[in-house]
Amino acid sequence: MSQVVLTLNAGSSSVKFAIFAYGSGGFDELARGQVEGLGAQATFTAKRTSGAKVQFTLDPGQGAPDHRAAMKAILRWLGEEKLDDNVVAVGHRVLHGGRDFTQPARVDAALLATLRTLIPLGELHEPFNILGIEAAIEAFPKTPQVACFDTAFHRAQPFVADVYGLPRSYYDEGVRRYGFHGLSYEYIARRLKMVAPEIAGGRVVVAHLGNGSSLCAIRNGRAAATTMGMTPLDGVPMGTRSGQIDPGVLFYLMKVKGMSVTEVSDLITYNSGLKGLSGISQDMRALEASDSPAAKEAIDYFVYRIRREIGSLAAALDGLDAIVFTGGIGENSPRTRAEALTGMEWLGVHLDKAANAANAQRITTADSKTMALVVKTNEERMIAEHAINVAGLAAQLESAAR
Ligand code: ADP
Numbered sequence: 001m002s003q004v005v006l007t008l009n010a011g012s013s014s015v016k017f018a019i020f021a022y023g024s025g026g027f028d029e030l031a032r033g034q035v036e037g038l039g040a041q042a043t044f045t046a047k048r049t050s051g052a053k054v055q056f057t058l059d060p061g062q063g064a065p066d067h068r069a070a071m072k073a074i075l076r077w078l079g080e081e082k083l084d085d086n087v088v089a090v091g092h093r094v095l096h097g098g099r100d101f102t103q104p105a106r107v108d109a110a111l112l113a114t115l116r117t118l119i120p121l122g123e124l125h126e127p128f129n130i131l132g133i134e135a136a137i138e139a140f141p142k143t144p145q146v147a148c149f150d151t152a153f154h155r156a157q158p159f160v161a162d163v164y165g166l167p168r169s170y171y172d173e174g175v176r177r178y179g180f181h182g183l184s185y186e187y188i189a190r191r192l193k194m195v196a197p198e199i200a201g202g203r204v205v206v207a208h209l210g211n212g213s214s215l216c217a218i219r220n221g222r223a224a225a226t227t228m229g230m231t232p233l234d235g236v237p238m239g240t241r242s243g244q245i246d247p248g249v250l251f252y253l254m255k256v257k258g259m260s261v262t263e264v265s266d267l268i269t270y271n272s273g274l275k276g277l278s279g280i281s282q283d284m285r286a287l288e289a290s291d292s293p294a295a296k297e298a299i300d301y302f303v304y305r306i307r308r309e310i311g312s313l314a315a316a317l318d319g320l321d322a323i324v325f326t327g328g329i330g331e332n333s334p335r336t337r338a339e340a341l342t343g344m345e346w347l348g349v350h351l352d353k354a355a356n357a358a359n360a361q362r363i364t365t366a367d368s369k370t371m372a373l374v375v376k377t378n379e380e381r382m383i384a385e386h387a388i389n390v391a392g393l394a395a396q397l398e399s400a401a402r
Helices: 067-080 109-117 126-139 152-156 168-173 182-195 247-255 261-270 273-278 284-289 293-316 327-332 334-341 353-357 379-390 393-401
Strands: 003-010 014-023 026-036 043-048 053-057 087-094 145-149 203-209 213-219 222-226 322-326 371-374
Touching: 003 067, 003 126, 003 379, 014 067, 014 379, 026 067, 026 379, 043 067, 067 126, 087 126, 087 379, 109 126, 126 145, 145 379, 152 182, 152 222, 182 203, 182 213, 182 222, 182 322, 182 379, 203 293, 203 327, 213 293, 222 293, 247 261, 273 284, 273 293, 284 293, 293 334, 322 327, 322 334, 327 334, 334 353, 334 371, 379 393
Parallel strands: 003 087, 087 145, 203 322, 322 371
Antiparallel strands: 003 014, 014 026, 026 043, 043 053, 203 213, 213 222
């Protein structure tokens, strides 16, 4: 029977999971799914890689389903599908690893205590990541649990990319540009060695564009700079987040408009970005399908900020060998990619329109000095690999296979 790894990504109202078989042939995805709508009407959705989609509403029971109820639903389904017999490790996506976690780490009481101290850095996610870990420990008490941090990849970035222009003591206490989407960037950096080895050791900007969006400058596979900061609010505009904003605007909202900290935080976190600007939707597909001028302007601003960030990150890298698009929008929206790259000949980018329209892997012409690529990300797969490695199972399983 093959050994399996479970990955969990617990957010404020959802728990996403995936399950991989691991053996001498590497990783094989068996299923993935999620429970959404926690705290209200929760829906379970899952699909075996080779099967039909399963969907049902969670029984509200004693009250609205919480993370524990989500974990129970996931376990029950895994049981019914006979996918839970041999779980050798559980990998967790954790938003914030603070200053000190530069690698994934095995979960123990000390690690959980450290995560609790990091809640102020990631109030929207960290408490739920902790709840997810606790629920998984309860479900698999003897199985190694591994925390994989979305910030860890960026810890390699230099001081100038990490610091804010505040008195030094703030940097020392942890006010830093941590950056996020690190598991996605790590996966892409590794994947480039296979799909584009000629640039994998060079200067690459990766644009992870989804509901949350950021860009990262990577030099020789290591993080050099990124657009998100101490929290995932900075950088390009997103589905509902404003992205970069003059702090003076926040003072204006509070002092002149009399808004509370919570109101300002909710405004720039949940009601801004594509949703706020368009007044229509946070969903790129809906905006692309709309003929409203406000939808077009929202997309225009999104793309404009991406173009500026590509230029800025290229400067941080002293030039550019490749741009990689990933995430739901990056992988699937030819319009966003075309608008981001048109007019970038000054950076050596020559778009191949037909290849871009077809979502091909390489979307620049053969003579383009700087290559643009579309690469599908797989954060769950990265978590599964980390879980096996940190749990010390990689060597064990390899030798068993010999
Ligand atoms: P998350 O950050 O929640 O993981 P995703 O990476 O799944 O999000 O990205 C979701 C975004 O991708 C949504 O804005 C969605 O509209 C967009 N998207 C998905 N498919 C397409 C498509 N074919 N064309 C344009 N946008 C798309």
